[in-house]
Amino acid sequence: MATSAELTPEPVGEAEGPLLDVRNLHVEFRTRDGVAKAVNGVNYSVDAGETLAVLGESGSGKSVTAQAIMGILDSPPGFITEGEVVFQGRNLLTLGAEERRKVRGARMAMIFQDALSSLNPVLNVGEQLGEMFTVHRGMSRKAARAKAIELMERVRIPAARERIRQYPHQFSGGMRQRVMIAMAMALEPELIIADEPTTALDVTVQAQVMELLAELQREYNMGLILITHDLGVVADVADKIAVMYAGRIVETSPVHDIYAAPAHPYTRGLLDSIPRVDQKGQELYAIKGLPPNLLHIPPGCAFNPRCPLAQAVCRTDEPPLYRVSDTRASACHFWKETLGESADNA
Amino acid sequence: MSQPTTREPAAAPATTREPILEVRGLVKHFPLTQGILFKKQIGAVKAVDGVDFDLYPGETLGIVGESGCGKSTVAKLVMNLEEPTAGTIKYKGQDITKLSGRALKAVRRNIQMVFQDPYTSLNPRMTVGDIIGEPFDIHPDVAPKGDRRRRVQELLDVVGLNPEYINRYPHQFSGGQRQRIGIARGLALRPEIIVADEPVSALDVSVQAQVVNLMERLQDEFQLSYMFIAHDLSIVRHISDRVGVMYLGRIVEIGADAAIYEHPTHPYTQALLSAVPVPNPEAREERERIILAGDVPSPANPPSGCRFRTRCWKAQERCAVEEPLLAVPEVFRGTGGPAEHESACHFAEEMENPPGE
Known part of the structure; x- marks a missing residue:
C-alpha cells in the first residue's frame, strides 16, 4: 500500500499545530422560509492519530460542519459566511475549486451513513474503487483494478477477486460499509470524516466495522472525526468529544471527563436519559421539549427553553465557551453548578 | 387523565398468569418464484420458522434481534396482517389465525400496533383528528x-399533545410528536395488547426517553400488554x-430481563450483548x-441444525446435525438460579464476565 505517493501534492506549509483546525465557522441555508443558521461559530481541532467525536442530534449542525470541511456543501442554499478551515496549515476556504478537489479524496476523505445510496448502483464496486486511482493518480485501468482488489482485501471483504465485479446491491450492509471505508482509505488520506458510519448497521456488524476503522486509523496514524448521536459508540472509540446543539459547540472535553462529570446541562441530559440497569421501573430522565427550529433559534442560550437550570440571564445573553480546565470548555453560564451537580451524582 | 374507563381493569390480576x-x-415462509407466465416456486424465505412465546396481561415482552431475524414478521402475524x-x-384461548x-x-380491536416510522405511518393528507x-x-x-371529536381530544391529551392541534396535519409536527399521534391512534379503541415495532428507533436521543416514559405511563394507566420490538438493547x-x-x-433464548442480560447462556445473546x-x-x-x-446467513437457505453455528465459536459437529430446541438446558435444570431459562443451544453456559452487568 505504500507505493503510490508519487503524484500526491506535497502539503503546503508543513503542519505546525493540529492537522485540522476549524475556526469560528458559520454556515447558513438561505431558504424560501428564511435563513436557517445551521452552524454558528464552531471551533474544533483534530491531530494526526486522534479521534474527535462530534455528538449531536439531527439539526445540531454536526453534518453540515463536516460538509463545509470537505467542501461538499450544497451551495446554494448553503453558504459559509464566516470562518476558516485550516488543514495542514492552509485555509481550505480560500482555495479554488480545482485545488480543493485535489485535497478532497487524497488528503481527506469521508464515509457516509448510508452506503447503499452513496455508492453508484450501476457501476460495479471494482470500477468505483479503481476510479480513485485512475482519476487522482492517473493509473491505468488494469493497475487500478489490482489496487482495488488489494483494498478490498485490506478491509477484509472475502473473495475480493470475485466480488470486485459485483454491484453494490449484491453486498450486505456491513460489506457495503467496508467498500465505503476502502474507498475512503484508497489514497491514504491524513483525515477521515465518518458521518454516522454504523448507524444503519446491526450491532454485531457495527462492532466489526468500528474495529476495522480503529485498526486502519492506528496503522496509518490518521485523524478521525466521528460524527454520531450514539453515546455508546463515542465512549468506545473517541479521544475527545465536541457536543453540538443548534449549530454551536456547547461542550468540549476529553472523553473520560465528560462521562464522569458533564459541564453542560444538555450533555448531562443526554447522559441521564440513557436507561441504566439500576433505574429499571423508574421513569427515564427526559430532556423536556424539542430541538429548536433553526429558523428561529431562541435568543440567549439556544438550550434555555429545555434547560432545568435556565435563569433570566440565559434568555438574554448567549454564553461564550467558558474555559473549564486546560482541556475542557462549556458554553453554559452555570457550568460550575452543572459540574458540581454532576460530580455529586457520579 | 379524563379517559373513561368503561372496560374492567385487566380482566384477571397478573398473579393468575393466564397468558393473554x-x-x-408459528411459521411464515414467503415463496420465492421464478418465471413470468408460469410461476414456479423455487424456494422460500423462511422469515419465521417455529416461534413459541406467551404474553401475559400487563407485561411487556421485549423482542430483540438484528435485521432479517423475523421480528417484524412476528409482529405482522400477531396483528393478523400476514397469514x-x-x-x-391464541388470544384468550381463541386461535385468531382461523378467524x-x-x-x-x-x-383486532383488542390488538393494536404502533409503527416504527412516524413519517410514513401517518397519512399526510389527513388531519390528526381524522x-x-x-x-x-x-x-x-x-x-x-357525536362523541368522536371529544374522544380524539382526550386521546391527544393522554399522549401529551395539545388537544387544540386536532385540525393540524402530520407535517406540522416533529418526529417525537408524530410518534405520540401514532400511539394515540393505537390507543383509540382501548386495546389490551399493543404491538410496538421499533417505536423509538427513528427518534432523536433526547426525545426517545420522552416516548418510552409515555408508553410506560400508558401501560400502567390502561393495563396494556406490550410486545416491544427493538434492536436497542438498553x-x-x-x-x-x-x-x-x-x-x-427462531427465538434462541427467552427469559426474565435480568436473566437474559446478566446471565445469558446462548452464544448469540452473549455476542449481541457484548457488541453493544x-x-x-x-x-x-x-x-x-x-x-x-x-x-x-440468508433466511432462504438457513444452515442445517443450529442456525447460529456458522458464526458460533463453540460450534461442533453435533450443531450441524441436531437442531437445539428452545428449552431450559439440562445443566441448569432445577438449579433455581437466573441461568435457568430457555436457551436453544447444545452447549449453553454462562459467561464469566457477562456484558450486561
Whole structure:
C-alpha cells in the first residue's frame, strides 16, 4: 500500500499545530422560509492519530460542519459566511475549486451513513474503487483494478477477486460499509470524516466495522472525526468529544471527563436519559421539549427553553465557551453548578 | 387523565398468569418464484420458522434481534396482517389465525400496533383528528358519532399533545410528536395488547426517553400488554419484563430481563450483548468483546441444525446435525438460579464476565 505517493501534492506549509483546525465557522441555508443558521461559530481541532467525536442530534449542525470541511456543501442554499478551515496549515476556504478537489479524496476523505445510496448502483464496486486511482493518480485501468482488489482485501471483504465485479446491491450492509471505508482509505488520506458510519448497521456488524476503522486509523496514524448521536459508540472509540446543539459547540472535553462529570446541562441530559440497569421501573430522565427550529433559534442560550437550570440571564445573553480546565470548555453560564451537580451524582 | 374507563381493569390480576396471547409453532415462509407466465416456486424465505412465546396481561415482552431475524414478521402475524404458513396464535384461548369476518374484527380491536416510522405511518393528507378518529369509523360501537371529536381530544391529551392541534396535519409536527399521534391512534379503541415495532428507533436521543416514559405511563394507566420490538438493547431492557432474542426466524433464548442480560447462556445473546457500545469510557479496556465473524446467513437457505453455528465459536459437529430446541438446558435444570431459562443451544453456559452487568 505504500507505493503510490508519487503524484500526491506535497502539503503546503508543513503542519505546525493540529492537522485540522476549524475556526469560528458559520454556515447558513438561505431558504424560501428564511435563513436557517445551521452552524454558528464552531471551533474544533483534530491531530494526526486522534479521534474527535462530534455528538449531536439531527439539526445540531454536526453534518453540515463536516460538509463545509470537505467542501461538499450544497451551495446554494448553503453558504459559509464566516470562518476558516485550516488543514495542514492552509485555509481550505480560500482555495479554488480545482485545488480543493485535489485535497478532497487524497488528503481527506469521508464515509457516509448510508452506503447503499452513496455508492453508484450501476457501476460495479471494482470500477468505483479503481476510479480513485485512475482519476487522482492517473493509473491505468488494469493497475487500478489490482489496487482495488488489494483494498478490498485490506478491509477484509472475502473473495475480493470475485466480488470486485459485483454491484453494490449484491453486498450486505456491513460489506457495503467496508467498500465505503476502502474507498475512503484508497489514497491514504491524513483525515477521515465518518458521518454516522454504523448507524444503519446491526450491532454485531457495527462492532466489526468500528474495529476495522480503529485498526486502519492506528496503522496509518490518521485523524478521525466521528460524527454520531450514539453515546455508546463515542465512549468506545473517541479521544475527545465536541457536543453540538443548534449549530454551536456547547461542550468540549476529553472523553473520560465528560462521562464522569458533564459541564453542560444538555450533555448531562443526554447522559441521564440513557436507561441504566439500576433505574429499571423508574421513569427515564427526559430532556423536556424539542430541538429548536433553526429558523428561529431562541435568543440567549439556544438550550434555555429545555434547560432545568435556565435563569433570566440565559434568555438574554448567549454564553461564550467558558474555559473549564486546560482541556475542557462549556458554553453554559452555570457550568460550575452543572459540574458540581454532576460530580455529586457520579 | 379524563379517559373513561368503561372496560374492567385487566380482566384477571397478573398473579393468575393466564397468558393473554399464546403463540405456538408459528411459521411464515414467503415463496420465492421464478418465471413470468408460469410461476414456479423455487424456494422460500423462511422469515419465521417455529416461534413459541406467551404474553401475559400487563407485561411487556421485549423482542430483540438484528435485521432479517423475523421480528417484524412476528409482529405482522400477531396483528393478523400476514397469514401464517403454520402455527397458532391464541388470544384468550381463541386461535385468531382461523378467524375471519366479524369475529376477526372483534379481536383486532383488542390488538393494536404502533409503527416504527412516524413519517410514513401517518397519512399526510389527513388531519390528526381524522387519523386518530379513523379507528372509530371501523368500530363505530366504540364511540358514537357525536362523541368522536371529544374522544380524539382526550386521546391527544393522554399522549401529551395539545388537544387544540386536532385540525393540524402530520407535517406540522416533529418526529417525537408524530410518534405520540401514532400511539394515540393505537390507543383509540382501548386495546389490551399493543404491538410496538421499533417505536423509538427513528427518534432523536433526547426525545426517545420522552416516548418510552409515555408508553410506560400508558401501560400502567390502561393495563396494556406490550410486545416491544427493538434492536436497542438498553431500551428493551428498561421497558421489558421478559425478553426474547431472535436469530434467523427462531427465538434462541427467552427469559426474565435480568436473566437474559446478566446471565445469558446462548452464544448469540452473549455476542449481541457484548457488541453493544457501552456509554462508559472507563469500561473500554476491561470489556470482553465477542466480535462475530461474517453476516447473518440468508433466511432462504438457513444452515442445517443450529442456525447460529456458522458464526458460533463453540460450534461442533453435533450443531450441524441436531437442531437445539428452545428449552431450559439440562445443566441448569432445577438449579433455581437466573441461568435457568430457555436457551436453544447444545452447549449453553454462562459467561464469566457477562456484558450486561
